[in-house]
Amino acid sequence: MNREKFTREKWKIFFYMVVYGLLCEAFSLFVLGFDWRFTIGLIMGICAVTVNLIALEKVIDYAIDGKQIWLAFLLHMGRFLLFGVAGYLCYRTDVVALAAYGIGVLGLTAASVITYVKEG
Numbered sequence: 001m002n003r004e005k006f007t008r009e010k011w012k013i014f015f016y017m018v019v020y021g022l023l024c025e026a027f028s029l030f031v032l033g034f035d036w037r038f039t040i041g042l043i044m045g046i047c048a049v050t051v052n053l054i055a056l057e058k059v060i061d062y063a064i065d066g067k068q069i070w071l072a073f074l075l076h077m078g079r080f081l082l083f084g085v086a087g088y089l090c091y092r093t094d095v096v097a098l099a100a101y102g103i104g105v106l107g108l109t110a111a112s113v114i115t116y117v118k119e120g
Contacts, residue, residue: 009115010057014050016111021046024103041090041097045104048086053108055079
């Protein structure tokens, strides 16, 4: 996959993640009613995977370049730290926020599958 195609696909994935988040929030209104903890967890999950995808792109660029391998390693470890900190903050808020965080993180998978099937 070349750089232009990846950028095009990345923006489609971002769009589908937002749609996924809105659908999850709408569904939760019927199941839980409005719960700010669920909304915060869902937003944190979607934001975490968005930052993760952007950081992963940079990690791959630095790794392929070969001159800044140390920066690629630090960014790669920072991605894991981001997921851990965001998950911990959701856990400290409430279990509902943690569950919503997990649902938000799965938004990347759902958006990627939708993008792949549409491009099929």
